[in-house]
Amino acid sequence: MSEDRERIFVFLSPDHCPLHPFAINMALLRAKKNSILKESLFHLVFDTMVIGRHPYCEIVLDHGAVSREHARISQDKGRFYVEDLHSRNGTWLNGKPVERKQLLASGDVIRICDLEFIFFSDSNEHPPTESDSQISTGQQVFYNDNIRNNVHITSQVPVLRSEDTAIREKKPIGEQKYRALIDLGRDIGVAMDEMLPQLAQTLLKFFPVADCTYVFLRDEKSGKFALQGYKHRDPVEVTEKLYVSRAILEKAAATKVAILSDDISDDSWFDGNRSILNEQICSIMVTPLIDFNQNVFGVIQLDSRSTGRRFDADDLETLVNVANQVAIAYENMRHYEAMAQERAIERELAVAHKVQKGFLPIQPPKLENYGFFDYYQPAKYLGGDYFDYVMLPDGRLAVALGDVSGKGVSAALLMAKLSAEVRYSLVTEPTPADAMKRLNNVFCEERWDNRFVTFLLTLIDPALHQVTMLNAGHNPPLLYNPTLQNGQVIEIANDLGGLPLGVRPDSVYRACEFSLEPGQIVAIYSDGLTDAMNMEGHTFDLERVRKILNENGQKTVDAIGRKLIDTIREFSAKTPQADDQCLVLFGRF
Numbered sequence: 001m002s003e004d005r006e007r008i009f010v011f012l013s014p015d016h017c018p019l020h021p022f023a024i025n026m027a028l029l030r031a032k033k034n035s036i037l038k039e040s041l042f043h044l045v046f047d048t049m050v051i052g053r054h055p056y057c058e059i060v061l062d063h064g065a066v067s068r069e070h071a072r073i074s075q076d077k078g079r080f081y082v083e084d085l086h087s088r089n090g091t092w093l094n095g096k097p098v099e100r101k102q103l104l105a106s107g108d109v110i111r112i113c114d115l116e117f118i119f120f121s122d123s124n125e126h127p128p129t130e131s132d133s134q135i136s137t138g139q140q141v142f143y144n145d146n147i148r149n150n151v152h153i154t155s156q157v158p159v160l161r162s163e164d165t166a167i168r169e170k171k172p173i174g175e176q177k178y179r180a181l182i183d184l185g186r187d188i189g190v191a192m193d194e195m196l197p198q199l200a201q202t203l204l205k206f207f208p209v210a211d212c213t214y215v216f217l218r219d220e221k222s223g224k225f226a227l228q229g230y231k232h233r234d235p236v237e238v239t240e241k242l243y244v245s246r247a248i249l250e251k252a253a254a255t256k257v258a259i260l261s262d263d264i265s266d267d268s269w270f271d272g273n274r275s276i277l278n279e280q281i282c283s284i285m286v287t288p289l290i291d292f293n294q295n296v297f298g299v300i301q302l303d304s305r306s307t308g309r310r311f312d313a314d315d316l317e318t319l320v321n322v323a324n325q326v327a328i329a330y331e332n333m334r335h336y337e338a339m340a341q342e343r344a345i346e347r348e349l350a351v352a353h354k355v356q357k358g359f360l361p362i363q364p365p366k367l368e369n370y371g372f373f374d375y376y377q378p379a380k381y382l383g384g385d386y387f388d389y390v391m392l393p394d395g396r397l398a399v400a401l402g403d404v405s406g407k408g409v410s411a412a413l414l415m416a417k418l419s420a421e422v423r424y425s426l427v428t429e430p431t432p433a434d435a436m437k438r439l440n441n442v443f444c445e446e447r448w449d450n451r452f453v454t455f456l457l458t459l460i461d462p463a464l465h466q467v468t469m470l471n472a473g474h475n476p477p478l479l480y481n482p483t484l485q486n487g488q489v490i491e492i493a494n495d496l497g498g499l500p501l502g503v504r505p506d507s508v509y510r511a512c513e514f515s516l517e518p519g520q521i522v523a524i525y526s527d528g529l530t531d532a533m534n535m536e537g538h539t540f541d542l543e544r545v546r547k548i549l550n551e552n553g554q555k556t557v558d559a560i561g562r563k564l565i566d567t568i569r570e571f572s573a574k575t576p577q578a579d580d581q582c583l584v585l586f587g588r589f
Contacts, residue, residue, distance in 0.1 A: 027080055027121030029059070029073070029110070037061070037115070044121075048074040050085070051112060065089055065113040071098070080104040080121055089113050159256050159288055159320055199326060200229035203302060206322065209283070209309050210302040216249065217289075217298040225249060225299060248286050253296045258287035258323075260316040283310040287323045291331050300326070349381035356382055356412055359419045365389045365397060367462050369518075373561030373585040383580035384411025385526045386418050390426050395463060398426050401584055402455040402501075403474065403526045414451055418443075432459055436470050436498075436509040443502030452502035456493075456524055465516050465588060469493040470509045473500035475530075480521040480549045480587075488553065489546040492522075521557060521587035523549060528579035529564075532572040540571050557587045 027044040031037050042049075042059050049058035052069040061070070067087035074081050083101040084091040091098040092111040104110075110117045196215045203213040215229035225246075252259050262283045281303045289298035300323055304310060356378075364372035374387060384404030391397055400422050404411045421442050425435040436457060443453055454474040460467055469477070469492070476494035484490070498509045516522070523545065532540040548567055552560045561583065568581075 027075070027119070029117040029119055032116045032118075042117075044073055044075070044080065048072055052085070052087075061112065061115060063113060063115065066115075070112055071110070073104075074101075080119070082110055082119075087112075159258050159290055159323065196229040197231075198229075200231040203300070203322070204231055204233050207302055207311070207315060207319070209304050209311055209315065210285075211305040211309075212303050214301040215298065216301070218253070218296065225253075228298075248284060249299050249301065252286040252288050252299055256288055256290060256294075256296060258285070258316055258320045260285050260311055260313065262310040262312070281305050285311050285316055285319050287316075287319050289323055289327045289330070291327060297327075298330075346381075352409075352412070353378075353381045356416070359416055360387065361389050365391070367397060367460070369588055370460070370462060371557035371585075371587050371589060373558045373583075375561060375565050375581070375583040377577070377581045378412075379528070379577045379580050380408055382409055382412035383407070384415050385528065385580035385582035386415045387524075387582055387584050388419060388422060390423055392426060392459075395461070397460045397462065398422075398432075399458040399460065399524065399584060399586065400455070401458075401474070401524045401526070401582060402453050403528075403580070403582070404453050405451050405500075407580065410451075414443075414448065414453070418453060418455075432457060432468060432470055433509055433511060436472060436501075437506065440472065440499075440501045440503075440507050440509075441505055444505040448502060450502075452500040454500045458522070458524065460516070460586070466513060467516050467522070468511050468513050469496075470498065470511050471496040472498045472507075472509060473503075475525060475527055478523040478525075478545065478549060480523070480553050481517075482519045482553055483517070489549045516588045518588050519553075521549065521553065521560065521585060524584045526580060526582040528577075528581035529568055529583060531579055532568050532581070533575050533578065534572055535574050540568055544571075556589075557585050561585045 029042040031040050051059040051071045053066045054068040069085045070087040071091040081101045084098045104119045108119045200213040211233045213231050216225040217228050283304040286301045288296040291297050387401040404414045425438045429435040455472040456474040457470045471493050476491040479492045499507050548564050
């Protein structure tokens with residue numbers, strides 16, 4: 001292994017445990033020397049690691065006798081297991097074939113064809129006890145309950161973020177620290193996943209007394225610390241097990257105070273924890289990382305392991321200043337990456353918006369003696385409203401309009417499904433009622449997560465000027481009739497009583513028919529139009545739609561549609577659009 005290889009460990013702690021020190025170890029496979037494998041050590045850092053010939057396996061064995069996916073190493077609560085994946089030549093554990101999932105112990109020999117691996121892990125050397133906490137990443141955490149509640153602290157520095165965060169020192173800065181400052185500037189200018197491991201290395205240059213550096217981040221979901229960067233000054237001294245006091249980390253995070261303890265052997269905080277003392281740690285510095293909102297999001301720890309080499313108060317103040325610089329850079333980087341991710345999502349949604357518009361008609365149909373107008377505007381990038389024109393083989397024109405429950409991506413996907421199913425059902429089913437029944441049964445399937453669709457199907461016979469309507473729980477259309485007195489706009493197809501698509505299987509949908517006379521106009525719409533709201537909280541409502549149709553009934557269908565949309569936009573200009581809006585007008589002239 002390379003001497004400067006960064007080690008990444010994950011630290012977790014159970015909620016019921018008080019502040020205790022803990023140890024971490026990693027499991028690994030050591031392969032015997034051979035011409036097949038380029039490396040001899042394989043750290044088991046994932047929940048499952050597949051061994052096989054396929055290049056996507058975690059451990060690839062380029063050997064003709066090895067199956068594509070030959071065997072699997074998995075772990076459960078810190079215990080590791082091996083199982084054969086029905087390979088051709090089998091998997092062997094300590095000279096016996098593996099016929100089922102078997103528990104591994106440190107020192108076990110796994111053989112795959114003529115390749116052998118030795119398994120190492122402290123966590124599998126003994127059964128778990130009540131004082132052990134097994135975690136699901138192939139590492140084990142040991143807790144010691146013999147900890148006192150007081151701590152000998154040599155120095156404390158409050159860590160408060162302010163505008164003045166330049167690094168200041170009481171001592172003169174030598175050449176070595178100047179070089180470390182340059183490296184620190186480079187570290188905080190790289191990507192987030194590279195910054196913290198590099199920072200652990202640079203801190204050793206900045207603090208010559210330090211032997212080990214640790215950089216922790218708090219997991220946003222669990223609230224527990226995860227080690228993101230670790231470095232030992234002497235790689236030869238690095239072991240697979242690390243001992244860190246969670247107590248001092250938690251105290252620094254809870255109090256937002258940087259802590260220096262310069263004599264661990266005399267510190268009652270660590271009494272009873274021989275694992276810490278055996279590491280010959282004699283001095284520790286810990287400082288929290290605080291974001292712009294004064295919340296602790298991480299911790300930096302340095303320790304000295306050589307007797308006589310101890311940190312002092314000036315070192316602690318310097319560490320606080322360094323931590324402030326790191327926190328600013330890290331927060332800026334997080335903000336930048338969040339913005340970059342948001343822009344990427346916006347670009348994807350913009351493309352999806354164009355794709356969705358492709359499901360809708362490019363332009364209204366052209367029928368002799370008929371005029372059409374349509375309008376579609378989703379509340380967000382993607383919408384759940386839908387409309388379409390389908391010319392049928394018998395010469396009739398189907399006008400479909402629907403409203404999928406919900407908004408956003410899920411509604412848009414169902415809208416795309418509806419678009420395809422409407423066209424298929426109208427062509428394959430003998431009657432409009434049968435087409436509606438089939439559509440309903442499609443959306444009654446469990447895979448749609450109880451979504452439903454209000455839907456209106458209209459068929460226009462241009463030869464007979466006959467209109468047929470079927471309604472599945474949608475808003476009743478409006479009919480402008482210039483021959484009527486005292487209210488020329490009426491609701492039609494409002495007594496059909498059909499349930500929305502996807503509510504009840506095998507629902508029956510009735511049809512109503514009427515003749516469309518010259519000058520009559522039909523308006524089909526989604527409730528996003530009538531529910532449009534102004535600054536005072538008033539909705540556009542149905543009466544305003546009736547009024548516009550009445551006042552402009554003598555104009556062309558296109559002019560009436562544009563007037564209606566312009567009026568709605570003016571009405572709700574200063575409020576965000578809350579729902580998808582869809583409108584189809586057609587009339588005979």
